[in-house]
Amino acid sequence: MFYAYILKCNDGTFYCGSTNDLPKRLHAHNNLKSGAHYTKIRRPVVLVYSEECEDYASARRKEGKMKRLTKKQKDFLISLK
Numbered sequence: 001m002f003y004a005y006i007l008k009c010n011d012g013t014f015y016c017g018s019t020n021d022l023p024k025r026l027h028a029h030n031n032l033k034s035g036a037h038y039t040k041i042r043r044p045v046v047l048v049y050s051e052e053c054e055d056y057a058s059a060r061r062k063e064g065k066m067k068r069l070t071k072k073q074k075d076f077l078i079s080l081k
Contacts, residue, residue, distance in 0.1 A: 003022045004050070008045065017063060022050060048078050
């Protein structure tokens, strides 16, 4: 299973990503050098939204759509979960 997800960073901004191992990726964002640079300088981050996807390609497409949302639209999407 693959996931598209949204993290809320310590500074109130959002980070969108995709992975096949959500707990491992969240750990990387919060603790490892292999986490995204964007989240490394905005720790801690909290998982606020995730969506299961059938395959990696669909997870990446969903990630791309989420990245194009405005902050207000992301807040609304998160509130629906």
